[in-house]
Amino acid sequence: MSVQLNHTIVHCRDNRRSAEFLADILGLEVGTEWGPFIPVETGNGVTLDFATVPAGSIAPQHYAFLVSQDVFDAAYEKIKAAGTEHYADPHRKHPGEINHNDGGNGVYFPDPSGHWLELITRPYGFQG
Numbered sequence: 001m002s003v004q005l006n007h008t009i010v011h012c013r014d015n016r017r018s019a020e021f022l023a024d025i026l027g028l029e030v031g032t033e034w035g036p037f038i039p040v041e042t043g044n045g046v047t048l049d050f051a052t053v054p055a056g057s058i059a060p061q062h063y064a065f066l067v068s069q070d071v072f073d074a075a076y077e078k079i080k081a082a083g084t085e086h087y088a089d090p091h092r093k094h095p096g097e098i099n100h101n102d103g104g105n106g107v108y109f110p111d112p113s114g115h116w117l118e119l120i121t122r123p124y125g126f127q128g
Contacts, residue, residue, distance in 0.1 A: 004045075004046075005046050006045075006046065006047070007039075007046065007047040007048070007049055008046070008047075008048060008049070009037070009049045009050075009051050010048050010049065010050050010051065010061070010063075010113075010115065011051055011053040011057065011058045011059070011113070012050050012051065012052060012053070012058065012111075012112070012113035012115075013052065013053075013055050013058065013112065013113045014052055014112065014113075015033075015036070015037070015038045015050040015051055015052040016038055016050075017112050018050045018111055018112050018113055019038040019039070019040050019048075019050040021111055021112050022040050022048065022111065022117070023040050024078065025075045025078055025079065025117075026042075026065065026067065026071065026075060027071060027074060027075075028040050028041065028042065029041070031047070034049075036051045036052065037049035037050065037051050038050045042065070048063070055113075058113055058114065060113075060114045060115050060116065061115045061116075062090075062115070062116045062117075062118065063115060063116075063117050063118070064117075064118040064119075064120060065117070065118065065119050065120070066120055066121075066122075066123055067119050067120070067121060068121065069104075069105070069121050071119075072105050072107075072119055072121050075119055076098065076105075076107060076119075079107065079109055084109050084110075085109065085110065086098075086107050086108060086109040087107070087108045087109070088106070088107065088108070089108065090108055090116070090118070092108070101120070101122070101124070102120075102122040102123070102124060102125065102126040103122055103126060104120060104121035104122030104126065105119075105120070105121045106118060106119060106120040106121070107119050
C-alpha cells in the first residue's frame, strides 16, 4: 500500500460548530460523533476529526482544499452571503477578493476557531 493521509485532528472551540461550518461551505456531510471527535470526510477519503479543546490551547493552522470550479463557486457564494471575511492571499492584503493563481481560483478565510482555510481550483504549479 502506498502512503496516504487518513485523518487529522482539528482542535477547535466547539467541535460541532466547526465541523458544520466546513461541511456547509464545501457541501460535505458531518459524520457521526465518535468519542470527542466529529468527523468530516473529504472526497479523497481524508477525515478531519474536530475536537473541542480549551480556546487558549488552539494553535491556528492552515488547511487547503483542492475543489472543482462548481464547488468553489458555491462555497464562495456562501462565504460572501454570510459576510465571512476572506482574502485573495495568505498575508491578508487583498480583502474581499479571490486570486487566479495557476489559472484557477483561490480564496482564504477563517473558520470559527481561527484556523485559516483555503480553497483552490488548481494545485500550486499547475501547468495545464
